[in-house]
Amino acid sequence: MHIHLDAVGGVAGDMFIAAMLDAFPDLRSGLLAAIRAAGLPAEVHVGLAEHQDHALTGLRFRVVEPRTAELLVTAHHHPHTPFADIRAHLETCALSATVRAHAIGIFTVLAQAEARVHGKSIDTVSFHELGEWDSIADIVGAAFLIDAFNSDGVVATWSVSALPLGRGRAKTAHGMLPIPSPATVLLLEGFEFADDGLEGERVTPTGAAILRHLNCTQVPAHRARRLLRTGIGFGTRTFPGISNVVRLLAFEETREPYGADEVAQVQFEVDDQSPEDLAIGLDRLRAHPCVLDVLQTPAFGKKGRMTMRIQLLTEMANLESVFDACFSETTTIGLRYEILQRRKLVRASTTVEAAGRQVRVKVTERPGRQTAKVEADDLLNVIGGRAERERLQREAEQIVLRKDRS
Numbered sequence: 001m002h003i004h005l006d007a008v009g010g011v012a013g014d015m016f017i018a019a020m021l022d023a024f025p026d027l028r029s030g031l032l033a034a035i036r037a038a039g040l041p042a043e044v045h046v047g048l049a050e051h052q053d054h055a056l057t058g059l060r061f062r063v064v065e066p067r068t069a070e071l072l073v074t075a076h077h078h079p080h081t082p083f084a085d086i087r088a089h090l091e092t093c094a095l096s097a098t099v100r101a102h103a104i105g106i107f108t109v110l111a112q113a114e115a116r117v118h119g120k121s122i123d124t125v126s127f128h129e130l131g132e133w134d135s136i137a138d139i140v141g142a143a144f145l146i147d148a149f150n151s152d153g154v155v156a157t158w159s160v161s162a163l164p165l166g167r168g169r170a171k172t173a174h175g176m177l178p179i180p181s182p183a184t185v186l187l188l189e190g191f192e193f194a195d196d197g198l199e200g201e202r203v204t205p206t207g208a209a210i211l212r213h214l215n216c217t218q219v220p221a222h223r224a225r226r227l228l229r230t231g232i233g234f235g236t237r238t239f240p241g242i243s244n245v246v247r248l249l250a251f252e253e254t255r256e257p258y259g260a261d262e263v264a265q266v267q268f269e270v271d272d273q274s275p276e277d278l279a280i281g282l283d284r285l286r287a288h289p290c291v292l293d294v295l296q297t298p299a300f301g302k303k304g305r306m307t308m309r310i311q312l313l314t315e316m317a318n319l320e321s322v323f324d325a326c327f328s329e330t331t332t333i334g335l336r337y338e339i340l341q342r343r344k345l346v347r348a349s350t351t352v353e354a355a356g357r358q359v360r361v362k363v364t365e366r367p368g369r370q371t372a373k374v375e376a377d378d379l380l381n382v383i384g385g386r387a388e389r390e391r392l393q394r395e396a397e398q399i400v401l402r403k404d405r406s
Contacts, residue, residue, distance in 0.1 A: 001149065002225065002251045005160040005216070009244030010202035013138030015233040016210055018059040019248040020145045021048060023231025027148055034144040035137045037094040038103075044133045051234045054243040058232025061141070063134035080126045083111040086136070095140065098151060102143035102213070110209045113183040135206060142210050158214040162194040166202035184208045192218050198239050225251035259344040263292065264319050266326060266337045269299065271307035273331040278308060281329035288325050290318035349375075352403075354396040361400045372397040 005011065005019070021028050028048065035046050044065050051060040090104050114125045149156035169176045179201050180188070187208035231248040238244060270278060286294045292313040301307035310330070314322040319337065326335055346365040351358055360375040374393045382389045
């Protein structure tokens with residue numbers, strides 16, 4: 001399953017929980033039980049409520065924490081809860097081992113960000129606004145829901161839309177801080193943002209920590225998918241002209257008849273590099289471990305110049321490495337690339353003995369039949385011309401196909 005979070009209004013822990021429970025109502029009782037297992041005092045009330053705003057209907061997750069509720073640690077006028085105390089509390093409460101691991105993992109990335117902001121070690125960091133029971137409930141609830149989609153053979157993948165930036169200042173225990181908060185900014189390094197011009201905090205530190213813990217991607221996936229469920233989770237803020245929601249879309253990956261994946265196609269033209277040097281550069285690109293294929297075709301470019309059009313294929317994870325290689329080996333000063341869907345037949349390589357020599361053969365499963373093809377490099381040293389090469393090729397391929405039929 002793939003779960004996409006559409007951050008319409010922003011992302012916060014309570015919004016994540018509400019959207020998940022709106023889409024998967026069968027998880028509600030388990031989530032409430034897990035939060036109680038985290039040791040919340042009896043006077044702290046946790047609940048769900050239907051909510052509507054700007055024509056959208058969904059859920060709101062609320063933690064009502066009376067002033068009389070006992071805190072983990074109280075100092076001066078503000079609760080200052082050391083991360084070490086929260087970790088120790090979670091390690092001893094009645095949570096399942098996997099939910100506990102996710103909850104501590106989310107708190108840990110928060111503590112790491114706070115440690116960088118304040119120049120402290122992670123074990124000396126204290127939370128202020130995040131040390132209260134509502135934040136503990138949010139993170140334990142999120143941990144329960146994450147665990148529900150990473151157990152019993154179900155492993156979900158996660159993505160999130162571009163995040164709303166927010167703007168302004170927020171009053172904190174450290175005084176007035178810019179929005180997004182310094183810890184949130186560190187947690188969301190590498191994520192894409194979109195500024196819709198609205199004031200206020202749009203992604204909370206807890207929401208940012210959940211996204212980081214989930215390893216959410218923002219690269220659009222072009223694979224075919226079937227939408228299973230959707231959910232709407234409301235936050236507590238209101239914004240003019242837009243609902244403060246996370247919209248959840250849960251997809252099922254559809255089965256493809258062939259192996260399906262995505263590749264990046266990189267393309268550029270060269271008209272000012274000598275043919276000899278370009279040939280060397282392209283040979284090196286073909287030998288590059290991250291390049292799947294290189295195609296070159298002649299063309300006419302600007303001002304009627306003869307140019308060489310170069311096209312490379314690479315896997316998504318290797319795109320930056322291939323960019324560097326193209327700029328290093330050719331004189332191009334600009335590249336274009338696009339993401340392509342790819343379908344692959346199942347294939348395997350085997351080695352057989354034919355005409356007294358070892359020959360590699362690639363076997364491919366095609367619809368309704370199997371084909372075999374000798375590796376051309378193994379025909380380079382065959383003496384006797386084209387006829388002898390063809391004879392060796394036919395013999396090796398027939399040996400492989402006979403073996404597979406038997």
